[in-house]
Amino acid sequence: MRSGVPGAVQPLPDEDVRALGFPGLPAGTPRFRPEDLQQVSGTRFAAAPAAEPRPPELRAAGRRLLPVAQAFYRSASAETAAALLEVSLRHPHELVRVSAAASYFEVTTNPVRAIRALAHGVRSGDPLTRDVAAHALAHVDPGNPALVKLLASRTRRSTRKRSRTSLIVHGTWARTSAWWQPPNGDFWRYVHDTVDANLYGAQDRFEWSGGYSDAARALAGNDLSAWVQQHNLQGLDLFTHSHGGSVAMLATHAGTRVGRMVLLSCPVHWPQYTPASTLVGSVVSVRVHLDLVILADRGGQRFNDTRIRENVLPIWFDHFAAHDPDVWRQYDVPAML
């Protein structure tokens, strides 16, 4: 279901939806009862869908899936879309069931059945199914016991010895900006003197092009990883601003271990830019309300991932407030880290 709100983040860009051939649907979907959806789809299931569909359900769903999908493409509406999701909850492939469950929340009066499918999907042996299920479940039911195991394993990882060097990674177009540069940049000076005395300050500190493209960030992610190796660091803490956070995330996928990753006003482009969770101790995000630069970037304003701790400052619009020492002092940002 797409949002029709101007300026809202679109999880699915319109051009992608068009390329996939999905019919357009208006925003503001009504909710349906499962019994009504089964009537629309011409199915009648004896019980609510189990996490693992039973053979008779699989057969019934298999028979109805094609005609229900055809009905949706013939006459796209909230009702035919919801009916397709209802049947897909019993699809033979778990990835389809989990994907259907992730969207089912938006259309149903009874979300319990979808939560059950997602909780089961979190334990799937298939990484993609597991990831889709975990992200969707964390979004709708972050306290679900099925997620506890994932969170517990992360907690264990974060208990390893803290890395001793830290670094600031600037964002787009900021290579020559003064604020992050040692030894006199105001943010560098503040972090070094107040937050982390191990902040790197030698001449050969890391910097990148600040380009605004995936290619520029990919190069920078590799360069950061190489910088860490050249300095014989087993890992480090990172203070990043804007797409500097994307660069840091890419560096973790190139093998860089990060103790603490601080994301300041980082645009959310999930799953394109994600931290490699096994190599990162903790991730903290600090941002402002309705960041205008992120709006222009077409990124998301907040992470929907329980592994990333979000902190929203009581400031509106200003993308650069997050690296302002006065803001850090006024709102005690160090306590958020």
Add this chain to the structure above:
Amino acid sequence: MGPLQAARLFALRSVWSATGLRSAGRALVDALGSPDEGVRSVAGMFLVQGGKRAEPLIAEAIHRRQNLPTVAVIAGDIGAFRLEPELRRLTADADPEVAQAARDGLRILAAHQNPGSSQRG
């Protein structure tokens, strides 16, 4: 950058995208030199988001030596291979910031040509 400045940039981007009006695009290039970091950032983002449409504006800015440290990187970001000779020339520029930006622009261009080279691990 306040909402009004942002609104102006969004309006310029809309006009430039919808009509191709060169003066609207030029205003975005001009904004790259703003003292306001937010204005510079958003203007640069809009130019890159314009892709190939921005190429003539970037070429023009290079010839006029306008906001070169940013413009040279944008040339790489938008994959403006036609501007490669200009970027090569700028790597020998007397201004070290310009020379560095030109090297960055060339490196990003090369990464566009060979995406595998920028993806490791």
